[in-house]
Amino acid sequence: MAAGQDDHKFWILGVDDEPQNLEILEEILGDQFELTLVSSGRVCLDEANAAPPDLILLDVNMQGMDGLEVCRRLKAEPDTSEIPVIFVSAYSKLEERLAGYQAGGDDYVTKPFDDEELLIKVKLALATKRQLDSLQQSSTDALDVAQTALSASGEAEALLHFLGAAYPLNSRADLGKSMLDMFECYGLRVVLRIESEEGDLYLSHEGDVGPLEQEVLEMGPDDGRFIDFGRRTLAKYGGVSVLIRNMPVEDANRHARWKKTWK
Structure with missing residues (x-):
């Protein structure tokens, strides 16, 4: 179940087809967040559609369906389109980061992981999502009226x-x-x-x-x-x-x- 209440941890879905990378995510994030770790894009889509997590950490280069395609499919579905996605990859060229952004990603972290950088970006993405959710819930009716007018x-x-x-x-x-x-x-x-x-x-x-x-x-x-x-x-x-x-x-x-x- 997605978190957001003060007495619950945020739920992060980590996706990478290299087991050692999933272990590193567990070491860095496991104490502060509820983690589900999977090894393929298809399983990521199944998990997200069954119960949307608060954030997805998504490897770009995976066997089968790559991270860019997974993100495009997530953003195409109403139930999963608002989930923040942070791409993780060994590549860091600007055009590659922009490709991730164009697919719908919110940020980009390069491998090998820097613990502090990963935590900062995860917390920033979660804080932004929480602010947007709060704004949307409190102002939906007023915004509908305003947009009509x-x-x-x-x-x-x-x-x-x-x-x-x-x-x-x-x-x-x-x-x-x-x-x-x-x-x-x-x-x-x-x-x-x-x-x-x-x-x-x-x-x-x-x-x-x-x-x-x-x-x-x-x-x-x-x-x-x-x-x-x-x-x-x-x-x-x-x-x-x-x-x-x-x-x-x-x-x-x-x-x-x-x-x-x-x-």
């Missing part, structure tokens, strides 16, 4: 309100906060990168921004085009990059209208 004219009004509020702002932090508030009017959860000579500033509705999402934001196109990663969409406007975590792909009209609004 936000017609094309309502969305344009929200954009104009943001532009009016942003004009007098003097700091990047204030600009970022105003942008987060504006996107929230659309029911969108985002990660921002604001560039300047002082260094890049990263902000999100969930607080922390992981290294993989920072790398994704750095690859944004400069001409305002959108890059889609399943439910996630990346765009860049001048010195501001935006990564939308919950693009409304299930609502074709709203999806197309939102993109048109920002052209």
Whole structure:
């Protein structure tokens, strides 16, 4: 049973076809989390569909079905699409990490495991998932009403309100906060990168921004085009990059209208 209550441990499903790697996961995580360890992508899908875990640690290179395909199948099913996935692999090239992100993964850890790095990334992914679950449960009704009310004219009004509020702002932090508030009017959860000579500033509705999402934001196109990663969409406007975590792909009209609004 998935955890989330204070008196329960979070439940992590670890997937790797090398027994020694599963043993290492047990050593690092076994004291703090409830672990189920399996050795194939097929068994991972069966376990996740039977009872969704709080997090999946998924090896990329496995015999049979590889981790990328497993993740794509998890993200395609409503009952498993919201499970955070951290890929684990001996490969660490940027294009490989981005392939994992495009498949629906949330982060990437390289082998051999660094104990501290793995724990930090697991705890960050679980904290983000818990925040999203709490937000969704507490605001579902209000968000349904808001999204119904936000017609094309309502969305344009929200954009104009943001532009009016942003004009007098003097700091990047204030600009970022105003942008987060504006996107929230659309029911969108985002990660921002604001560039300047002082260094890049990263902000999100969930607080922390992981290294993989920072790398994704750095690859944004400069001409305002959108890059889609399943439910996630990346765009860049001048010195501001935006990564939308919950693009409304299930609502074709709203999806197309939102993109048109920002052209």
